[in-house]
Amino acid sequence: MNPRRYRLAGIWLTLAAALTLASCDERQESRAQRADFSIYRHSMDGAPSSLDPAQASHLYANFLAVNLYDTLYRYKYLARPYQLAPNLADDLPRVSADGLIYTIRIKPGVYFIDDPAFPDGKGRAVRAADFVYSLKRQFDPDTKAQGTWLWQGRIVGLDEWKENGSDYDEDVPGLKALDDRTVQIQLISPFPQLTHTLAQGFSAIVPREAVDFYGPEFAIHPVGSGPYKLQLFNSASAVLVRNTGFRKEPFSLEAEGFTPESQSRFGLEPLEGRMPPFTDRIEIEFIAEDAARWNAFIAGELDFIKVPVSQFDQVLASREPPTLTPALAAKYYLGANLESGFVHTDFNMDDQRIGYHPDPDQDARNKALRCAITKAFDWPKRNEIFYYGIGQVFPGIIPPAAAEFQKDQDASAVTRDLDGARDLLSKFGWNAGNLPILEYGFPSHVTERQMFEQFRSFMSDIGYPEDKIRSLTYATYGDYARAFLNREVMLATTGWTMDYPDAQNTVQLFFGPNSSPGSNSANYDNEEFNRLYRASSTMQPSPMRTAMYRNMNRIVIDDCATISGISRTLILLWDRDLAMLPDRSFVGGFFFRFVDSGKAGPAAAEDSGREATQ
Amino acid sequence: MAYLLRKSLHGLLLILGVTLISFVLMVWFGPDQTYSLIGKNATAEQIEDVRHALGYDQPFITRYADYLIELFTLNLGASNSSGEPVNRILARTIPVSLALMIPGFVLGNLLGIALGLLAAHRRGQWSDRVISGLSVGGMSISFLIIIIVFQVLLSTPYGLNLFP
Numbered sequence: 153m154n155p156r157r158y159r160l161a162g163i164w165l166t167l168a169a170a171l172t173l174a175s176c177d178e179r180q181e182s183r184a185q186r187a188d189f190s191i192y193r194h195s196m197d198g199a200p201s202s203l204d205p206a207q208a209s210h211l212y213a214n215f216l217a218v219n220l221y222d223t224l225y226r227y228k229y230l231a232r233p234y235q236l237a238p239n240l241a242d243d244l245p246r247v248s249a250d251g252l253i254y255t256i257r258i259k260p261g262v263y264f265i266d267d268p269a270f271p272d273g274k275g276r277a278v279r280a281a282d283f284v285y286s287l288k289r290q291f292d293p294d295t296k297a298q299g300t301w302l303w304q305g306r307i308v309g310l311d312e313w314k315e316n317g318s319d320y321d322e323d324v325p326g327l328k329a330l331d332d333r334t335v336q337i338q339l340i341s342p343f344p345q346l347t348h349t350l351a352q353g354f355s356a357i358v359p360r361e362a363v364d365f366y367g368p369e370f371a372i373h374p375v376g377s378g379p380y381k382l383q384l385f386n387s388a389s390a391v392l393v394r395n396t397g398f399r400k401e402p403f404s405l406e407a408e409g410f411t412p413e414s415q416s417r418f419g420l421e422p423l424e425g426r427m428p429p430f431t432d433r434i435e436i437e438f439i440a441e442d443a444a445r446w447n448a449f450i451a452g453e454l455d456f457i458k459v460p461v462s463q464f465d466q467v468l469a470s471r472e473p474p475t476l477t478p479a480l481a482a483k484y485y486l487g488a489n490l491e492s493g494f495v496h497t498d499f500n501m502d503d504q505r506i507g508y509h510p511d512p513d514q515d516a517r518n519k520a521l522r523c524a525i526t527k528a529f530d531w532p533k534r535n536e537i538f539y540y541g542i543g544q545v546f547p548g549i550i551p552p553a554a555a556e557f558q559k560d561q562d563a564s565a566v567t568r569d570l571d572g573a574r575d576l577l578s579k580f581g582w583n584a585g586n587l588p589i590l591e592y593g594f595p596s597h598v599t600e601r602q603m604f605e606q607f608r609s610f611m612s613d614i615g616y617p618e619d620k621i622r623s624l625t626y627a628t629y630g631d632y633a634r635a636f637l638n639r640e641v642m643l644a645t646t647g648w649t650m651d652y653p654d655a656q657n658t659v660q661l662f663f664g665p666n667s668s669p670g671s672n673s674a675n676y677d678n679e680e681f682n683r684l685y686r687a688s689s690t691m692q693p694s695p696m697r698t699a700m701y702r703n704m705n706r707i708v709i710d711d712c713a714t715i716s717g718i719s720r721t722l723i724l725l726w727d728r729d730l731a732m733l734p735d736r737s738f739v740g741g742f743f744f745r746f747v748d749s750g751k752a753g754p755a756a757a758e759d760s761g762r763e764a765t766q
Numbered sequence: 767m768a769y770l771l772r773k774s775l776h777g778l779l780l781i782l783g784v785t786l787i788s789f790v791l792m793v794w795f796g797p798d799q800t801y802s803l804i805g806k807n808a809t810a811e812q813i814e815d816v817r818h819a820l821g822y823d824q825p826f827i828t829r830y831a832d833y834l835i836e837l838f839t840l841n842l843g844a845s846n847s848s849g850e851p852v853n854r855i856l857a858r859t860i861p862v863s864l865a866l867m868i869p870g871f872v873l874g875n876l877l878g879i880a881l882g883l884l885a886a887h888r889r890g891q892w893s894d895r896v897i898s899g900l901s902v903g904g905m906s907i908s909f910l911i912i913i914i915v916f917q918v919l920l921s922t923p924y925g926l927n928l929f930p
Binding site: 201294299300371451630631633666669 | 797798799800801802803804805806807808809810812813815816818819844845847848849850851922923
């Protein structure tokens, strides 16, 4: 080899070595940095695109919003069933005897983080007027807010404020800051769920200066008073760092609803008396692709994962109750978290081929057809194939996460009855020749397609010709939503995540006036149901209200307006070095402040594989 | 001069034609952002508010004119969700794409030319046959397979695990 060739080879080798060293340096630097901080590395299966609380409409955005901002209320970290607790408010609201006036005091000495939006860049004290401003933003069309519906028609003068042009200098009679620390809300009629709505990311408190200063970019420049502040945010990850100015409130196991019998093995006791947030830095990776997320977790790059259903087979040693394989149990804790919502397939009652019909005879035939379809639906098989058999099937529209769920209710609505279905069809004169074409809509996705095919096979068992069950596919969920909100889809499968643990949040899905484009995408309209809903909507929790909810549930089941439902069981894994109890439900992102990543949990061996049922 | 003017006019018409077709496709077949931006339980009025904010309620010709003006002034607007100006997003992200693309492009071309010269220099010999064989093999394998194989080899614990 001549000298020139040696030089060329040298250049190549140098380049390769530099590349390798650069990557090693980066990783070593990263480890070194991590040694200086306590870090918790969280993973999410989706990403928020906006950090503006007004747009915190899904779990991912809400997780960040409640850490970057303060809400008046939150849910207790450990209490199950879920219970409200004061957050920025110094106590639960004082409610007038008629249930119309809520008076809330906020804690003193709470400051927004330092930010260029403020004069001199110093964060100022959070005031009651900031809450008033933040709630008004939900009614300002320029905000493109997504939480308006929570308070629409509820607060005196707020809807009119919007109609009058959303002028922030104009007062709203029912939404006042009595002084710097006192908020007063006056309702049009009693709204027992109001306090729950004040624990949503939507109600988080933002300073007007920051909204004005950043304009539309406020969505990526959060300026709040929450336990964390933002260091980095993009479509792949977010980094939150401790807000050193966060108020000092000692952690109390008792106040958070600690249950020693089921929670003592998570190493939470030593947290007693310490000041949250416990972890300096939270790194959140947004990884939508299941395999990539799982590989990153197994490689030790993440501390927490919601296990993809495709991995359940590898992860679980048993299903009832879910337990981990011994190898995984030695490294990770397992949480079996029943989702706070459900999946259901609604008939479009506005479609005369399957729903309401002006001719009473045809109306009765349509109802018989819907009931036959419901009876032919095989819930155990749906659960087995798509949810690994660990979802919870239940009849109707009140899911297990709601306090009003009835465990011992009649399950015939979710029990397959092929003979009953065939009898109904025959009795009402339906046969293969005159059955209508069923159009089943779904967004274009492999799993959705498989669900459609399974549905078609269920129906073929009662003689429904396969060529009469057709798919309507949509490129995006937005397109699908547009179609069913415009009443164009005959059968639409959707999921509903509850906003608060009160069945009012699910029965409203079938309240007539909420028909499309509202949340009643079945366009169900039953006089008795509507009467019960109206009567119960102003009632505080009570056995009578629970009975009314259950009555509404029965009415929907009897009308066969929906094929419902299933609540999925989420399998959560987290590193045993962490002292925490993660949650994807009502506590949601509030649990970040209580994660202690600087401490090892108790020995793995004795309780390996037992689940944390929440 | 007349030739230059004629060609410029043709070019302008061509650009207008292309933008018109792409805009028509976007308007009629593109995604409707409205239903991704509304919250749960939206009212017809709220849907109308969002449509108004997105400019969907404007006549087609107005929307097309706005589109042309924004295109020619390089005013690409702001992201619907984050509010960040698109120009700034591009300025931030294009260098990342280039940083990934340029080394591969340069390396690939240098290697290709070097190996091609070597193969030509030793035409018919075993080194020519090996290089030609590898080249044909490489071109025949889908890029997707190559990407996955190199990811596994270079960036996972199953391989060299060189990159994060």
